[in-house]
Amino acid sequence: MNILMFSGDYDKALAALILANTAKELGVNVSMFFAFWGLFLVRDPAKLSADDKTAFEKIFGLMTPKGPEELPLSRMNMAGLGKQMLLEMMNDDETPTLTDFLNGARKKGVTFFGCKLSVEVMGFKEDELLPEVQIITAKEYLKDALESDMQLFI
Amino acid sequence: MNILMFSGDYDKALAALILANTAKELGVNVSMFFAFWGLFLVRDPAKLSADDKTAFEKIFGLMTPKGPEELPLSRMNMAGLGKQMLLEMMNDDETPTLTDFLNGARKKGVTFFGCKLSVEVMGFKEDELLPEVQIITAKEYLKDALESDMQLFI
Amino acid sequence: MNILMFSGDYDKALAALILANTAKELGVNVSMFFAFWGLFLVRDPAKLSADDKTAFEKIFGLMTPKGPEELPLSRMNMAGLGKQMLLEMMNDDETPTLTDFLNGARKKGVTFFGCKLSVEVMGFKEDELLPEVQIITAKEYLKDALESDMQLFI
Numbered sequence: 001m002n003i004l005m006f007s008g009d010y011d012k013a014l015a016a017l018i019l020a021n022t023a024k025e026l027g028v029n030v031s032m033f034f035a036f037w038g039l040f041l042v043r044d045p046a047k048l049s050a051d052d053k054t055a056f057e058k059i060f061g062l063m064t065p066k067g068p069e070e071l072p073l074s075r076m077n078m079a080g081l082g083k084q085m086l087l088e089m090m091n092d093d094e095t096p097t098l099t100d101f102l103n104g105a106r107k108k109g110v111t112f113f114g115c116k117l118s119v120e121v122m123g124f125k126e127d128e129l130l131p132e133v134q135i136i137t138a139k140e141y142l143k144d145a146l147e148s149d150m151q152l153f154i
Numbered sequence: 155m156n157i158l159m160f161s162g163d164y165d166k167a168l169a170a171l172i173l174a175n176t177a178k179e180l181g182v183n184v185s186m187f188f189a190f191w192g193l194f195l196v197r198d199p200a201k202l203s204a205d206d207k208t209a210f211e212k213i214f215g216l217m218t219p220k221g222p223e224e225l226p227l228s229r230m231n232m233a234g235l236g237k238q239m240l241l242e243m244m245n246d247d248e249t250p251t252l253t254d255f256l257n258g259a260r261k262k263g264v265t266f267f268g269c270k271l272s273v274e275v276m277g278f279k280e281d282e283l284l285p286e287v288q289i290i291t292a293k294e295y296l297k298d299a300l301e302s303d304m305q306l307f308i
Numbered sequence: 309m310n311i312l313m314f315s316g317d318y319d320k321a322l323a324a325l326i327l328a329n330t331a332k333e334l335g336v337n338v339s340m341f342f343a344f345w346g347l348f349l350v351r352d353p354a355k356l357s358a359d360d361k362t363a364f365e366k367i368f369g370l371m372t373p374k375g376p377e378e379l380p381l382s383r384m385n386m387a388g389l390g391k392q393m394l395l396e397m398m399n400d401d402e403t404p405t406l407t408d409f410l411n412g413a414r415k416k417g418v419t420f421f422g423c424k425l426s427v428e429v430m431g432f433k434e435d436e437l438l439p440e441v442q443i444i445t446a447k448e449y450l451k452d453a454l455e456s457d458m459q460l461f462i
Contacts, residue, residue, distance in 0.1 A: 001300070004460070006323055008383065011190055015160055015307075018271070022292045028300065036319055037383060056397050075162065075191060086275070089210050093274050117326070120401050121394070138330045146309070146336065146457055149300055152158070152307040153323075153460040155454070165344055169314055169461075172425070176446040182454065229316065229345060240429070243364050247428050303454055306312070306461040 001030045002148035004141070008037030008065060009074035010083060010098060016154045017101035024108040031148070032105070033141045034133065035115035038154075039122060040065040041102070042112060042130045049128055057123025068098045106132055113141060155184050156302035158295070162191025162219060163228035164237060164252060170308045171255035178262040185302070186259070187295045188287065189269035192308075193276060194219040195256070196266060196284045203282055211277025222252045260286055267295060309338050310456035312449070316345025316373060317382035318391060318406060324462045325409035332416040339456070340413070341449045342441065343423035346462075347430065348373040349410070350420060350438045357436055365431025376406045414440055421449060 001023045003016050020030045034042050045067035050058050065071045073083045090097070096104070106112075112132045119126070119135055126135055145151050155177045157170050174184045188196050199221035204212050219225050227237045244251070250258070260266075266286045273280070273289055280289055299305050309331045311324050328338045342350050353375035358366050373379045381391045398405070404412070414420075422441045427434070434443055453459050 001296075004323075006320065006462075012160065015158075015190060018292050019296065022296055026293065026296060026300075028296075036323060054397075054400055056393055056400070060393060060397065085210055085214060089208075089214065089275050089277065092208055092210070095271065095275055117403065121397050121403055123397065138326050139334065142309075142327065142330055142334060142336075146334075148458075150302075150305050151458050151460060152305060153462050154160075154307050155450075166314065169312075169344060172446050173450065176450055180447065180450060180454075182450075239364055239368060243362075243368065243429050243431065246362055246364070249425065249429055304456075304459050306459060308314075308461050 001028055002145040002151045003030070003032045004145070004151070004153045005032050005034045005038035005041065006036050007074065007154055008040040008071055010068075010071035011073050011086070012154050013041050013068065013071055014098050014101065016152075017098065017105055019152070020105045020110045021101055021108060024105070024110060029111075030105075031111040031113060031144055033113045033115060033136075033145070035118045039114060039118055039124060039129070040071060041068055042114065042133050043067050043124065043128055044130050047128050049125055052125070053123045060122060061124070068102050071098070106130070113144075115141070155182055156299040156305045157184070157186045158299070158305070158307045159186050159188045159192035159195065160190050161228065161308055162194040162225055164222075164225040165227050165240070166308050167195050167222065167225055168252050168255065170306075171252065171259050173306070174264045175255055175258045175262060178259070178264060183265075184259075185265040185267060185298055187267040187269060187290075187299070189272045193268060193272055193278060193283070194225060195222055196268065196287050197221050197278065197282055198284050199224075201282050203279055206279070207277045214276060215278070222256050225252070260284070267298075269295070309336055310453040310459045311338070311340045312453070312459070312461045313340050313342045313346035313349065314344050315382065315462055316348040316379055318376075318379035319381050319394070320462050321349050321376065321379055322406050322409065324460075325406065325413050327460070328413045328418045329409055329416060332413070332418060337419075338413075339419040339421060339452055341421045341423060341444075341453070343426045347422060347426055347432060347437070348379060349376055350422065350441050351375050351432065351436055352438050355436050357433055360433070361431045368430060369432070376410050379406070414438070421452075423449070
């Protein structure tokens with residue numbers, strides 16, 4: 001299974017990672033290609049840097065979500081109120097958090113790719129991302145995706 | 155064809171159901187897996203209940219769209235003005251409504267699955283959903299999707 | 309590869325066209341089916357018309373993006389500020405614009421289809437769209453998509 005993770009929304013990231021974890025449990029190979037806003041999910045909050053960035057890249061880096069738990073909902077976000085409500089409801093059901101699912105995917109060996117063009121445009125440095133993330137081009141992504149049984153754009 | 159219906163937007167639901175109906179007309183098997191906001195589409199407006207729900211689940215149930223016609227647009231919604239305009243334009247062209255396409259899919263035998271985890275987190279009860287909806291896990295969804303010729307995340 | 313281009317967002321259009329151009333460079337056939345808001349991307353800004361339209365269709369035609377560069381971002385648009393920032397960052401990296409990628413796809417022979425129902429509902433005339441766009445039904449789209457190795461809904 002191949003997931004192009006374009007979105008930087010908490011709920012869509014949750015859906016993608018639940019699918020990735022579940023596919024691994026079924027013994028299926030999983031690649032996730034993080035592009036555009038999807039890269040926010042694999043920023044390591046402990047490793048942010050402003051070195052060697054343009055003014056725009058610095059502002060952009062500061063204004064945008066730093067790691068999984070800062071992602072907003074795709075809808076009903078209402079300045080965070082809707083997300084808080086969702087988190088409470090997930091907690092009531094003892095559902096793992098987004099970070100749990102992300103760490104699950106890392107442990108289970110889901111392959112993490114970062115989009116070279118997006119990384120360059122957004123001014124992220126490779127060492128600001130999780131260590132599992134390999135930076136590849138759109139061409140390399142497509143070669144991988146075309147050989148997969150199932151591709152999703154999330 | 156397998157559609158993971160994640161979104162709860164009127165326009166995306168319309169696109170998904172037009173594809174589902176059309177695929178059935180071509181003799182293709184169609185499964186739709188309703189997860190997260192997509193579940194709003196298969197809530198039965200006549201069967202809402204507040205029994206056996208936490209406070210959050212009750213508020214959530216009341217604040218969110220109850221059935222297909224209450225779904226907002228994914229963009230240009232403008233407090234309902236854009237949607238009204240779209241509905242007028244659809245009506246001028248004698249296009250069926252979302253409810254018509256939903257009922258078409260039910261009659262044509264599109265398989266409706268509801269995501270177990272989403273149903274639990276959102277606090278929906280199985281009998282608040284359309285009777286065609288079978289609740290399944292992400293694992294069961296993936297097994298079905300991986301055998302399909304075409305998978306879309308909408 | 310088959311892309312159903314539903315969204316009318318600048319960033320998602322960029323992602324779709326980068327994939328389409330890259331697939332062509334790999335020698336892969338690419339079809340793009342523009343439906344709903346996706347049609348905004350293939351409106352020819354030089355050929356807008358108000359002839360033979362209802363009042364709603366005229367207002368809709370005027371209020372909506374006319375061609376690729378008027379598309380908003382799917383998030384962080386902030387009344388255009390976020391988009392301006394993204395464009396500056398793309399420019400700093402000498403990344404081509406959306407229009408460049410669109411023209412690249414046209415030159416490389418990506419097949420452009422427009423959704424008949426969407427065109428009718430939105431009141432667009434065939435000669436308001438780019439000349440490469442062939443108007444087809446959802447049924448014709450699905451036949452094409454089902455034969456493809458990879459389908460994305462963007």
